[in-house]
Amino acid sequence: DKKDFWMQLNEKRAAAKVTKEDESKFREQEIEGKELDKKVEELRRERITQEELSELSKEDLEVLAIKSKMNAGYKMTPQIVKKDVSQNEYAVVSERLANLPGVDTTVDWEREYPNDKILRSILGSVSTENEGLPREQLDYYLVRDYNRNDRIGKSYIEKQYEDALHGTKEQSKNITDKAGNIIRTEKVTEGKSGNNLMLTVDMELQKKVEQSLEKNLRAFHSAEPMMDRAFVVMMNPKNGQILSMAGKKIVNKDGGMQIEDFALGTMTSSYELGSTVKGATLLAGYQTETIKPYTHFFDAPMYFKGSTKPKKSWKDFGDIDDLRALQVSSNVYMFNTALKMAGINYVPNNPLDIKKETFNKMRYYFRQFGLGVPTGIDLPNESIGQMGRTDDIPGFLLDYAIGQYDTYTPLQLAQYMSTIANGGYRMKPQIVQEVREQPHRPEDIGKVVRSIEPVILNRVDMDTSYINHVKEGFRRVFQETDGTGTATFKGLPYKPAGKTGTAETVYGGESDIGRDENYNRKKCYNLTLAGYAPYDADPEVAFSVVVPWVNDDKSGINSAIGKEILDSYFELKAKRAGGNPVPVEQPNKAQ
Structure with a gap:
């Protein structure tokens, strides 16, 4: 004052x-x-x-x-009174410390992100000294020798790995007089820098994936004003390591369009994923002996009592088996599978009498792939999606069977496809590979303190032959004539397989551009894609692409992104194998 x-x-x-x-x-x-x-x-x-x-x-x-x-400080707790001091100021004060009881000079840290905005939302943030420890966790940190004004990880990687990143403080003893004034300070133990994190993310690949998302959002946005975001997850299906986790979001700032990092949305936002989940529907049908491999249904519009609109595929396919159903993305085949699981033989214009138990049964199998449950990723605040009601309209089970009812995250979609790719093992997604000590020399990367080993969360309750059968269907989607992914992926040297998806939905954003004159949300589509490569050997990469709220379901933005990210992955692999390894920057941090 x-x-x-x-x-x-x-x-x-x-x-x-x-x-x-x-x-x-x-x-x-x-x-x-x-x-x-x-x-x-x-x-x-x-x-x-x-x-x-x-x-x-x-x-x-x-x-x-x-x-x-x-x-403003606390008794016996260091309080920073000036930062960014000059070398001269530091020297002048340091020379006079003997005459300044209670005053000290020290070198402090500031977090630096060498890759700028790449993966920023996933890396998280740290508190300032003014924010200090969060009030709701004050006791937790104080008993662990933190000071009230210490900076800590506030979110995501910074928060999840705070224990590893936080260094050990120098222990000092303050000698005071009878009045409580500090006479001198004696060092008890030396401090130690915090550890570094080695991420599983391939930063060279991550940059290319983010460039693809940004390029396609810019290219399509003028014709697609509601489409303001897009996501990609790439992971190793053998061990669950995240290779790329990218999201971009269009925001309006200062009267102009800007694209911001939204990698966080891959695990915190969820959407109807459409036909990409049809592999899970078939596998649920096989395992419950509702259908068998090569079971046939006739694809034509289906009519039910009480409904004025038929349930149908995007075109009539006639007599088809399960592999053909995946290849051309038949809705009617999945409807029949769901009805069989409910114990119903389809008869035109009959009522639907589907019990809640059938919903629970199908969800049981979907969840084994990670759809509708936590993926287990080593980050906080993961969304599990939204589960629709099961007690009002029986027809919702048919929507569920084609991916147009419950919502899932892009990360869940990648885990689902990864589980099929590796033969049925749901792997815990991991974004941290190792914890390492601070290196003693700039050219070193530090001694390994802890390696994060792969974790199998569960083996799906399904016969391996059934999984391989669905994988053949996914191959046909990308490689056989009139497969829904053939135009983009057929004949590519890295031999991809997968499934396209188009979900009818309504705009879920905040902008008025997604509402009509009565302020009702406009109808639109979520375009999705999921797959893996190569299909003829142990797949080494699985991926998901999610582009919500698109007007034109034939725009192909999902496939365009999918091809670009797979091209980037295999181009980098070939370049590194050819004797010109590409240095991969790892966004380590130390404290």
Whole structure:
């Protein structure tokens, strides 16, 4: 407070502000003791003028600012009073520390992100010294030798791995006099820097994936004003390691369009994923012996009592088996599979009598692939998607069977496809590969403290032959004539397989552009894609692409992104194998 500081600098002038006569008037009001001292102090402060305060020099105000910061601290807890000091300032103060009890100089840290905005939302953030420890976790950190004003990881990787990243503090003992003033400080133990994290993310690949997302969002946005985001997840299906985890989002700032990092959305936002989940529908049908491999159904519009609109595929395919159903993305085949699971033989114009138990049964099998449950990724605040109701309209089971009811995250979609790719093992997605000590030399990467081993969350309750049968269907989607992914992926040297998806939905964003004149949400599509490569050997990469809220379901943006990211993966692989390894930057951090 400027008035307090002015009074300290001008004790005689401050004392003269209150006269004996003023004190007598207070006593006449029977004000004595501490109350009198308080009244006198208040009157003295009131009589300090702005003109007198303007006498404080720039140097005085700097001293006041430092004193205010010192007063804001906690007893025996270091309090930073000035940052970004010059070398000269550091030297001058350090030379006089013997005459400045309780004052010290130290080298502090600031988090740097060498890859700029790449993967920023996933990396998370750290608190400032002003924020200090979060109130709701104060006791947790204090018992672990944190100070109240320490900086800690606030979100995602920074928060999840705070214990590994936080260094060990130097232990000191303060020697005080009887009045509690610090006489000297003695060092008890040396401090130690925090560890580094080695991520599983291939940063060279991550950059190319993010470039693909941004390029395609810009190219399509003028024709697709509701489409404001897109996501990609790439992972190793053998061990669950995340190779790329990317999301981009269009925002309007300062009257212009900007594209921001939204990698976080791969695990915190969920959408109807459409036909990409049809592999799970077939596998549920096989395992419940509702259908068998090569079971045939006739694909034509289906009519039910109480519904004016038929349930149908995007075209009539006639007599088809399960592999053909995947290849051309037949909805009717999946409807029949769901009806069989409910114990119903389709008869035109009959009512649907589907019990809740059938929903539960199908969800049981979907969840084994990670659809509708936590993926287990080593990051906090993961979404599991949204589960639709099962007690109102029986026809919703048919929507569920084609991926147009429950919602899932792009990460869940990648885990589902990865589980099929590796033969039925649901792997825990991992974004941290190793914890390493701080290196002693710049060219080193530090000693391994802990390796993060692959974790099998579960083996799906399905016969391996059934899984291989669905994999053949996924191969046909990308490689055989009239497969829904053939136009983009047929004949590519890295031999991809997978499934396309188109989900009818309504706009789920916040912009008015996604609402009609009655402020109802407009109808649109989620375009998705999931797959793996190569299909004729142990697949080494599985992926998902999710592009929500598209007007034109034939735009092909999902396939365009999918091909670009797979091209990038295998081009980098070939370049590195050819004797010209590409250095992969790992966004390590230390404290």
